[in-house]
Amino acid sequence: MDELVQILRSGNHSLVVAGNGIRIFDGRGISDLYGLLTEHPDLLRGASVADKVVGKGAVALLILGGVRELFAGVISTSALGLLEDSGISLRFGRKVPYIINRKGDGLCPVETLCKDCATAAQCLPLIREFVTKTPTSK
Numbered sequence: 001m002d003e004l005v006q007i008l009r010s011g012n013h014s015l016v017v018a019g020n021g022i023r024i025f026d027g028r029g030i031s032d033l034y035g036l037l038t039e040h041p042d043l044l045r046g047a048s049v050a051d052k053v054v055g056k057g058a059v060a061l062l063i064l065g066g067v068r069e070l071f072a073g074v075i076s077t078s079a080l081g082l083l084e085d086s087g088i089s090l091r092f093g094r095k096v097p098y099i100i101n102r103k104g105d106g107l108c109p110v111e112t113l114c115k116d117c118a119t120a121a122q123c124l125p126l127i128r129e130f131v132t133k134t135p136t137s138k
Contacts, residue, residue, distance in 0.1 A: 001069060001071055004018055004050035008050040008051075008073070013025065013026055013052070014026055014027055014028070014052050015027070015033065015049070016051075017043060017047050017048075017049050018049075020042075030055075030057050030061060030127065030131070031131060033051075034061060034127060037061050037065045038128075044066060044067055045066040046067075046068050047067050047068060048067075048070075049069070049070050050073075051073070052072075053072070053073060054074065054075045054079050055075075055076045055099035055110060056079045056081075056114040056123065057108075057110035057123055057127050059075075059082045060082060060121075060123035061120075061123075061127065062088065063083070063086045063088065064120050069089035069091075070083075070090050071090075071092065073094070074093060074096055076111060077095065077096070077098070078098065078115060079099075080095065082119075086120075098111055099111045110130055113127070114127070
């Protein structure tokens with residue numbers, strides 16, 4: 001895990017996944033995690049993941065993907081709550097009450113969507129709708 005955290009930080013990447021090799025991502029928000037879960041779920045199953053910012057939606061995708069361990073640079077309180085009984089080993093840099101949006105003037109939209117969900121499975125259709133309606137821009 002230390003190597004993944006080093007890669008994440010030194011390259012200012014958004015996501016590093018190690019399972020069958022190491023894969024590095026620089027997408028915004030949860031787009032890369034969602035893509036992995038829906039298009040390459042085998043890459044998440046049993047993987048170690050280092051993620052820059054982890055909210056409740058990202059945790060839902062990690063749980064559904066069967067990730068083994070997670071390092072989060074920043075993690076929200078609601079993400080910690082969902083992770084509690086997941087069996088995913090966790091290390092994090094900083095805990096925050098919630099993830100803020102890109103403008104810095106409110107909550108992250110995915111964090112808002114998932115706030116009332118009690119399980120990862122309840123988050124998935126909300127995330128799917130959000131990802132499919134949001135234009136991809138880097």
